[in-house]
Amino acid sequence: MYTDKVMDHFTNPRNVGEIQDADGVGLVGNPICGDVMKITIKVEGDRIKDAKFKTFGCGAAIAVSSMVTELVLGKTLEEALEISNKAVADALGGLPPKKMHCSNLGADALKKAIEDYIEKQGKDLPESRFDSGQGCEDS
Amino acid sequence: MKLVYLDNAATTKPRQAVAEAMLPFLGERYGNPSSIYSIARDAKAALDEARGKVAKAINAHPEEIIFAGSGTEADNMAIKGVAYAHSRRGKHIITSAIEHHAVLDSVKRLERRGFQATFLPVDSYGMVDPKDVEAAITDDTVLISIMHANNEVGTIQPIEAIAHIAKNHGVLFHTDAVQTTGHIPIDVRQLGVDLLSLSGHKFKGPKGVGALWVKKGVKVERYIDGGGQEGNRRAGTENVAGIVGLALALELAAGELEQETARLTKLRDYLIKGVTERIPHVRLNGHPTKRLPGNASFCFEFIEGESLLLSLDKVGICGSSGSACTSGSLEPSHVLLAMGLPHEIAHGSLRLSLGHETTPQDIGYVLEMLPGIVSRLRAMSPFGEEVSSSSACSCTQEEHHLVKSHQS
Numbered sequence: 001m002y003t004d005k006v007m008d009h010f011t012n013p014r015n016v017g018e019i020q021d022a023d024g025v026g027l028v029g030n031p032i033c034g035d036v037m038k039i040t041i042k043v044e045g046d047r048i049k050d051a052k053f054k055t056f057g058c059g060a061a062i063a064v065s066s067m068v069t070e071l072v073l074g075k076t077l078e079e080a081l082e083i084s085n086k087a088v089a090d091a092l093g094g095l096p097p098k099k100m101h102c103s104n105l106g107a108d109a110l111k112k113a114i115e116d117y118i119e120k121q122g123k124d125l126p127e128s129r130f131d132s133g134q135g136c137e138d139s
Numbered sequence: 140m141k142l143v144y145l146d147n148a149a150t151t152k153p154r155q156a157v158a159e160a161m162l163p164f165l166g167e168r169y170g171n172p173s174s175i176y177s178i179a180r181d182a183k184a185a186l187d188e189a190r191g192k193v194a195k196a197i198n199a200h201p202e203e204i205i206f207a208g209s210g211t212e213a214d215n216m217a218i219k220g221v222a223y224a225h226s227r228r229g230k231h232i233i234t235s236a237i238e239h240h241a242v243l244d245s246v247k248r249l250e251r252r253g254f255q256a257t258f259l260p261v262d263s264y265g266m267v268d269p270k271d272v273e274a275a276i277t278d279d280t281v282l283i284s285i286m287h288a289n290n291e292v293g294t295i296q297p298i299e300a301i302a303h304i305a306k307n308h309g310v311l312f313h314t315d316a317v318q319t320t321g322h323i324p325i326d327v328r329q330l331g332v333d334l335l336s337l338s339g340h341k342f343k344g345p346k347g348v349g350a351l352w353v354k355k356g357v358k359v360e361r362y363i364d365g366g367g368q369e370g371n372r373r374a375g376t377e378n379v380a381g382i383v384g385l386a387l388a389l390e391l392a393a394g395e396l397e398q399e400t401a402r403l404t405k406l407r408d409y410l411i412k413g414v415t416e417r418i419p420h421v422r423l424n425g426h427p428t429k430r431l432p433g434n435a436s437f438c439f440e441f442i443e444g445e446s447l448l449l450s451l452d453k454v455g456i457c458g459s460s461g462s463a464c465t466s467g468s469l470e471p472s473h474v475l476l477a478m479g480l481p482h483e484i485a486h487g488s489l490r491l492s493l494g495h496e497t498t499p500q501d502i503g504y505v506l507e508m509l510p511g512i513v514s515r516l517r518a519m520s521p522f523g524e525e526v527s528s529s530s531a532c533s534c535t536q537e538e539h540h541l542v543k544s545h546q547s
Contacts, residue, residue, distance in 0.1 A: 002449075010449060016519050027521070031483035034443050034463045034471065038521040054521040058445035058464040062519065102469065 002059060003093035009063035014070045017052040023120065026112030028105045035061045035102055037109040039069065043117055046076050051110070060095050060103035067091050068106030077114055083107050140455045143501045147433055147494030148290050148318060149459060151343045154391060154495075157384045161345060164380035172377055173368065182379050189386030193350055196393040197335070198326040205351045205369045206382050210317035210338025212362075213351035214241035214284075216373065217313045217334045220359035221282045222249050225311070229279035233310075235259045235267045235296075236477035238286050242315055243473075246284070255279070264426040265294040265478045273304045280310050287316040287335075288323070291461055291474040291490055292425030293434025295323070302331030311357060317341055317349075321392035322431060323400065333357050337389075339381065343495060344388030348381030403432035403493050406502055410435045410491065413506040418513050424475060424488065433493035438475070439513050441522040443486045450512040451489075456505055461488040 002010070022040035029036035035057035042050035051072050053065040068088050072080050085107045089095045095104060144152070164185065170178035172186045187201070194201040207213045222232060234246050236258045246256045257275045261267055267285055276283075283305050288295045298314055305312035313334035316325060320335075321342025327335055333354045340346040353359055353372075365374030392399075407430075414437055415421055424436035439447065444460025451458055461472025463486060470476070471485035491505065 007449075010446070011453060013519065031486075031522070032481075033469065034482070034486040036521055054519060056441065056520040056522055057443050058462070059449045060464075061443070062446055099464075102463070 001096050002063075005091075005093040006060060006063040006095065009066040009092065010059045013053075013062055013066040015050075015052045015066065015073075016054070018054055019050055019052050022113075024113040024115070024117030026109040026114070026116060028109045028112055029057070029061075031056060033102060034058065035105060037061065037065050037105050039065070039106075039109040039113045041072075041110075041113045041117060043077070046078070048072050048075055048077070048080055051113075053106075053109070058099070058103055060099040061105070063092055064088050064095075064104055064106040065109070068110050072110055077118075080114055081111060083110060141504065143456045143504055144496065145491040145493060145501070145505070146457045146459050147497075148341070148431075148490065148492035150340045150346065151494050152496060153340070153345055153384070154343045154388060156391065157344055157388045160387045161380040161384040164383055168379075172379060173366065185383050186377055186379055189382045192386040192390045196325070196389045197320070197337075197352060198328050199352050200355060202370060203352055203355055205353060205372050206377060206385075207349045207351055207373055208347060208375075208378070210315070210336050210341070210349040211239075211241040213336035213338070213349045214239065214313075214315050214317075215245050216351050216359065216362040217336060217353075218242060218245040218282065218284055219249065220362050221311050221313065221334065221357075222254055223360040224358040225281040226254075229277075229281040230254045231257070231277055231279040231281065233257045233259065233272060233275045233280060233283045235261060235285050237261050237265055237267075237289050237291075237474040238284065239290055239315055239317065242284055242286065259285075261294075261477050263479050264429075265289050265292045265424070265474060266426060266429070267296050267301070269297050269300040269304055272301050273308075276304070276308045276310060280308070282311050282313060284313040284315070287314045287319040287325075287330075288431050288434075289425065289474060290318045291472055291488075292436045292478070293318075293430035294425045295319070295429045295431065298330050298332065305333075306331060318431060321389055321396075322433065324396060327352055327354070334359070339385035339388060342388050342392045345381050345384040348378050348385045350385065399495065400432045403497070406493055406497060406499060407432060407435050409499070410493070410502045410505065413502070414509060417506060417510045421513075422484075424478070424480075431492075433497075434490070435493070436488065436490045438480060438484050439487045439489065440484060441487070441520045442513065442516040444471075444488050446516055447487070447489055447512065450516065451508070454508045454512075456508065459490045459492075461490070462486045 019040040023043045024041045026039045038054045051069040053069050055062050055065040085104045088106045170182035172183040190201045190204050193204050250256050259271050311333045314332045316335045317338045320337035335352040338349040363374045420440040422438050444462030445464035463471050475485035
């Protein structure tokens with residue numbers, strides 16, 4: 001049911017871990033629903049220098065987390081904010097329809113981390129693109 | 140790669156002898172048992188012989204056996220059949236919160252058709268209390284349906300005690316014995332039930348065939364209309380090959396039940412002990428002793444079941460989980476939730492069900508691979524760092540005690 005790419009990212013996840021002196025931290029999901037993603041980022045200038053993830057969740061959730069950290073490396077904050085959940089799923093060669101809502105939270109976690117960074121810098125938040133629903137039904 | 144199949148509660152590998160016994164009925168012996176010429180009589184004779192074998196294995200009369208397309212169909216037939224046949228006398232049904240969906244959803248459909256239902260709770264072992272059954276009975280109750288053993292956590296229910304209560308109150312009692320038939324002794328007279336469902340592929344028979352035992356004199360409204368097969372109780376040309384296979388599989392399972400139960404119980408306990416000793420923050424689901432000989436069900440904290448299954452599959456181990464991802468809904472297993480497990484723990488469930496082919500080497504292999512897989516996933520989990528800190532564990536003292544007492 002999963003693509004080879006999903007299985008590759010599940011089996012050999014990239015960027016697992018947590019940046020200790022992270023510039024931004026994003027946490028989304030809900031353990032009751034079975035998916036929680038935590039993304040930590042390091043920013044230099046306006047570029048994302050490093051990103052790591054920790055995820056509690058199914059195979060799709062882990063692959064999505066891995067993929068989003070890979071996609072975001074070296075991107076400017078502006079470019080990073082353009083990454084959508086759908087783009088992450090597409091980069092994985094697609095996800096089963098059932099997984100599109102519950103497990104595909106990687107871009108949301110990334111945005112939260114960027115939001116956290118911007119807030120810490122005391123800068124203005126860009127127009128809100130955040131919608132991190134905490135219900136299991138949708139996100 | 141080595142394949143260690145530990146999902147025997149889902150389905151079992153058919154015996155070679157069973158497959159061979161079925162083959163002639165998919166070829167030369169193709170007659171319709173309802174016809175009158177010789178090849179039809181041959182098929183009818185095979186059907187009668189199969190019915191006799193099934194009856195013998197569960198201490199029933201052959202005419203009390205109705206063959207069906209699956210265990211699910213047998214459950215549907217029992218519940219809807221009894222409810223509709225007795226609806227003028229009453230419209231209340233008692234069942235438990237941990238039944239298979241074949242039972243649960245049949246009862247829920249009847250609720251939408253004007254019946255009332257009580258879904259009894261279970262204790263932390265997944266056990267129904269017969270006192271609760273008695274307390275739920277009203278003048279309107281026509282049927283009690285409680286499974287013989289639970290498919291997810293393996294807990295064996297106090298069927299005889301419930302049957303005693305049902306009898307005292309004049310209420311019919313059905314048990315879904317899909318997980319127990321061919322695995323623990325089944326004697327319908329001793330159990331004291333009125334209806335019992337079983338399924339061929341759970342005891343090394345073929346898929347697509349099950350049976351319902353209905354005690355003589357118990358009225359069940361016909362569920363599938365058409366011809367007069369199965370004593371006019373279940374229409375449709377009989378799946379002769381499947382029925383022959385089911386009967387032989389059950390006969391063979393019954394013949395080696397005692398030694399196989401002893402062997403599997405030993406292997407199961409070796410697995411449970413090994414897992415709970417080698418892996419921290421794990422709990423056994425279900426009753427420690429009153430459980431199916433082949434069932435080992437666990438919850439691993441801080442990780443999710445589907446990623447556990449995928450990781451096990453990578454090393455050739457087949458298991459199952461009650462996480463939301465694998466239950467096909469957004470909720471984790473209704474059984475684990477009914478036992479009082481919080482959602483986040485229920486998501487981390489793993490069921491390993493042992494069977495006829497399972498060897499001590501297989502269990503050794505699981506014990507070798509599983510701890511590494513669990514720690515790898517925990518290292519990836521945002522909750523994983525809490526593993527080393529005992530205060531972070533969200534389980535109650537009683538639950539800790541459960542795991543600990545099992546370890547000792």
